[in-house]
Amino acid sequence: MGKDGELSARDQERVKFAFSIYDFDGSGNMDAFYIGECLRALNLNPTLATIEKLGGKQRKKEKLLKIEDFLPIFATVKKDKDAGSYEDFVEVLKLYDKTESGTMMYAELEHILQALGERMDKPEVEMVLSELCDKEDEEGMIPFEPFLKKLCAMT
């Protein structure tokens, strides 16, 4: 990133490319429904609240964006440093580590993701966890650090 929040040329290229992917009909417009998807494609992890604040829509065909509209959105999210870290996640999952052995119940992990914060639905949770988590042992436990490492290595 350049100074004063200016995007580097390389970033601009990446954003333009991602934008073009979500510009399905090649008209130079992206449906505001895809703002979140597109930001994430660009290795950012905005919260649902942030996406909504920046104009993301829950339904299609409510609003269209041009690339000029999208670049500042990307810049804003990229600038935001308050986005969590591996250490934060470890602290939270430790709360569920009753035996202090670095493990927690898989079912509990599924549960907190569905019940707290910006809730996810069951298929969504199952899809991501099946790829990121180790297999549960006989007591239904998983080690949580490998999971978080994988999650955080993705970006």
Place this chain on the structure above:
Amino acid sequence: MPGHIVKSTGPDPDPTEFLYVSLEQKRIDQTKAYDAKKTCWVPSEKEGFILGEIQGTKGDLVSVAAGGETKNYKKELVQQVNPPKFEKCEDMSNLTYLNEASVLYNLKARYVHKLIYTYSGLFCVAINPYKRYPIYTERAAKIYMGKRRNEVPPHIFAISDGAYMDMLQNHENQSMLITGESGAGKTENTKKVIAYFATVGASTKKKETDKPKQSLEDQIVQTNPILEAFGNAKTVRNDNSSRFGKFIRIHFGPSGKLAGADIETYLLEKARVISQQTLERSYHMFYQVMSNHVDYLKKMCLLSNEIHDYHFVSQGKVTVDSIDDAEEMAFTHEAFDILGFTSVEKDNVYKITASVMHFGEMKFKQRGREEQAEPDGTEVGEKLCQILSTDVGELYKNFTKPKIKVGNEFVTQGRNKDQVTYSVGALAKAIYDRLFKFLVKKCNETLETGQKRVIFIGVLDIAGFEIFDFNGFEQLCINFTNEKLQQFFNHHMFVLEQEEYKREGIQWTFIDFGLDLQACIELIEKPLGILSILEEESMFPKASDKSFEEKLKTNHLGKSPNFAKPKPAGSGKADAHFAIVHYAGTVPYNLNGWLEKNKDPLNDTVVDQLKKSGNETMQEIFLDHPGQSGGADASAKGGKRAKGSGFQTVSNMYKEQLNNLMTTLRSTAPHFIRCIIPNEQKAPGVIDAALVMHQLTCNGVLEGIRICRKGFPNRMIYADFKHRYCILASKQAAAQDDEKQASATILEVIQLEADKFRMGNTKVFFRSGVLGYLEELRDDRLAKIITWMQSWLRGFASRKNYKRLQEQRIALIIVQRNL
């Protein structure tokens, strides 16, 4: 229902769902909608309290949307709701918001989920399930044996095991104080406690001896059918209501093995023997005798087949749906054998029981215009005298023309019909009461094993506070007992708190909570107090209800803060004469007939005759009655007694018993169980909010919480605190090795005010409500981090998808190029 322990065959059912909140339920509970700033309790007539959402505040008024409407409530009526962490909390003293609504809600939430036991600090609260839950089996008992209270879910077994362990470790006598209203389950819980001690303290040698001799464990349990048959009755609320209080001491030998037991009973309700309300019944025994289970019985006792022939015992119900009198008779009859009664004794007891019924049928008429009664037929008297082996002519003569002592001489006194009828009733009541005491004494003889008694656990099963529309002498006695027991509790709690604060090195001076009740206790028991004035007036020949009332008012009205004028009673209710401000509420008392009740006079001439009857048991039950005062044989029984020793008033005896009880209790480490009747329909899973709130007030649970709130009710050991709250300052806390230091750092980072907490040696102490605030901070922080984690997970999913889209795009371009 009389709960005889029927040993079942096969494995015990799984008690888990009746003890623990399931994991699934916990998850549901944790996700309940909660907003610390908006969620609140507001009063509701039907439910007690309902959940509402605060819409706004204007001065002292809070606008709350609850139950489908938005209303303004006064600020002090709106109570805070505990965070989801505290849902179905096992110990309510851990709640961060210790308000009435939260206490009621927590008890209710647990009760409807079949969890009948909940702790409230030192109290174990038990709500009558009105259903048999499989939580008293051997399998359930195993969960509790040798476990600490906080390792296992709340249960009377946990308290029992705690008492047993404390006894062994500290070599100190223990007591279990079980109180509650009629129908709340005191007696059932008492039985479970005793059964538990019988199990843990059973001698292991038992198996090898196949002798028919009964084990002590069985004998202790077998005293129950007898005590229940003679001391329990159907009341409006409870089909098997104990109409007496009891203190059972279970003695243990040097190695903690059962070594014997004894029972002391308090204040059997005598009035029931000769009169019952429409929906009530007299003592079970009368109907058991009439049940035909023992074939020779009615013949021996000269009883008819019609219970209504005996009006003393047939003024209300004569059968009870939940009780099979014949079956109960089988238990009673067998229990007599197990307790070692001879067949003669057994028959004597039955005969005396029947005699009470016969007495009610003795008829008298007035002779002419004279104030003199005479027999109206002697048929009943003949039957009576046949079963009691005494002379019928004497009996009638003694009733109608008793001898009284005037100066140094005996003269006969003519009695009118009303006087005679009254004295027959009084005698019937006295006979039954004395029979009951005799049975208790016999039980005690059986439970005296001769083994070495080193230490004991006492179980007190006694009625709780009674505030009725009409409160008489009996209510004063029971309420005073409860006032004393509450003071005992308050003091005990104070001592424990002090000790804990001292151990933790915390500077904080408590006042002795027991002193809160001192004024009321003094009003009743001190010289010139209510009981001593009653005593004095009972001795004074010319005293009347009126003079008693005046004396009370002269001495206390306007002088003792706990002595008040009663509020005028509503129409149709009897007026009260004075009121006492007890901790549980202000109780209006009506003092009509107290003097008479307190003197409890008997026709001594008839007593003398019975003392010489051919029924040895009858002789025995009157053994300690002096009979004709100053009679020829009076000097024979120890002239040491002070004058008037034969004349002990009820209040005097009661005071003496209560003092003895308190002395015993003070020498023990107490454990407190509070039984609650959830509704009056005997419906499982239903909580009548007003009824339960009233009991929580009366039984001291709310009083205990009031005391809690004064200090630092919530406490956590440092490791637990750090574990739960370190996410509030994870980096700073991680830098500290020491758990206490880490905890201090966390509290520093969140800038908690100094008066809101204290750092002890091993624990951090919080004022009421602070944990709720910490929970709120923690929830916010947790939600934030989890939201981030979710965002990262969503990012992961999106990027996978993006990769797919990218590949498709490339494929498309290739296809286009190739076209």
